[in-house]
Amino acid sequence: MTTLETTIAMTNTKLPRPQPAAPREYPVVDAIRAGEGFTPEIHEEILEQDSVVQISGFSLWYGQSRALFDISMPIPRGKVTALVGPSGCGKSTLLRSVNRLNDLVEGVRVQGDISLNGEPVYGPSVDVIDLRKRLGMVFQKPNPFPMSIFENVIYPLRIDGEKRRRVLEDACKNALQKAALLDEVADRLHESATALSGGQQQRLCIARAIVAEPEVLLLDEPCSALDPIATLRIEDLIREIAESYTVLIVTHNMQQATRVSEATAFMYLGRLVEFGPTEQIFQTPRLAETEDYVTGRFG
Ligand SMILES: Nc1ncnc2c1ncn2[C@@H]1O[C@H](COP(=O)(O)OP(=O)(O)O)[C@@H](O)[C@H]1O
Ligand SMILES: [Mg+2]
Structure with a gap:
């Protein structure tokens, strides 16, 4: 062995082998997978605010397939609230439940309630056309x-x-x-x-x-078909508009959620998992699931 090889060999034996990271525990995900109940983490700051929309024990089925599970959350008035979570977790479904756009899908069934400024969205006497006028909506593709x-x-x-x-x-x-x-x-x-x-x-x-x-503006990934410059312009616009409107925005882009929203709700497998001020969700989330999702390690 040359001196160099000896040195390398010695160093190698002394260096601790990198240990695989301890597996993270995901209690909420485990509970969901096991079909057990869990209580979503809704931060007190959210509950203390005046709300424009109240979602209460809301579930939705597309035929036999259940897309939303017992979701309860207020949407704070005059703020931008972001809905985040992996593809297929029910973000668009929840957004389209607020203006009853899902009614147009064959075989949809709902349970629970949503209210808009105190009035039921799913009441038997609700005029859906009138309801939709009270909610502006923008889709992914212009x-x-x-x-x-x-x-x-x-x-x-x-x-x-x-x-x-x-x-x-x-x-x-x-x-x-x-x-x-x-x-x-x-x-x-x-x-x-x-x-x-x-x-x-x-x-x-x-x-x-x-x-x-409208009383609320619903945006479903409004920048997903746009280039980065056009995206930043829309983000600026959303922040400006939020001075006069309540905005509920679906985004899969975490940077976008931090740039435009004041509150962030993390959804997973049709459930609300954690909901809090955006800064807390990104910097001091309460659940490992939330932390790992917003940092890109999960989902
Ligand atoms: N029109 C529809 N008919 C049947 N299933 C649907 C329909 N829209 C969405 N789904 C299903 O509902 C679940 C939630 O979808 P969606 O709300 O689009 O999620 P996200 O917006 O988070 O990606 C998915 O499993 C999806 O396949
Ligand atoms: Mg969607």
Whole structure:
């Protein structure tokens, strides 16, 4: 052996072998897998706030397949709340339960309650069309209608029967302004919306979602089809809009949740697992499941 080889051999025998990390325990996940109950961690700060939506013991089935399990959570008023969790954990289903968009799916059954400003969402006398007007919604892929920018934005007012030109024009400008799009389109309001870039189209969809002054804005991964620059613009916009609206946003992007939201709910396998102020969920989560999910080690 050369001196070098000897040194390496000696060093090798002295160095402790790296130990595999002790397996993490996931009590909540174990309970879910074992079909046992568990109590989600809802931080006191969330419960102390005024809420605009209250979800109470809510479950949903698509035919035989259960997608949501006994979810209870308030949505704080005037804040941005992010729903995070692995793909298929029920985030979109929960979002679409608030405006009863799931009603359109054949074979859907629900149990439990959701209320919007104290009024039941699933009551027998609820007019679903009226209910949906109280909630603006934006989807993953921008979906401008094949009509002008102007007609897109004021669409909700048109179907509501508004005909006064002045009212429509003011509402259109106001919504475009709030959606940070007015400067870019002011001189072409009567041109087709489908010619806009993806990011502009999504801001247009946000303008359309807020033109009728909804009580809550529901956003389902609104940036997932956009490039990074367009994404940052939408994130800025969400923070601005949150000064006047309550926003409930689904995102699979953890950085986005920390950038835009004040509260974060972690969902897993159709359950609410932990819900708290965003800073606490990311910096001092109470459950190992939450910590490992938000740091990318789980899920
Ligand atoms: N329209 C539907 N019909 C049947 N099953 C559905 C439908 N939409 C979603 N699901 C199922 O419900 C579960 C939750 O889905 P989803 O709410 O889309 O999750 P996420 O948004 O967290 O990815 C999944 O198992 C999914 O396959
Ligand atoms: Mg989804």
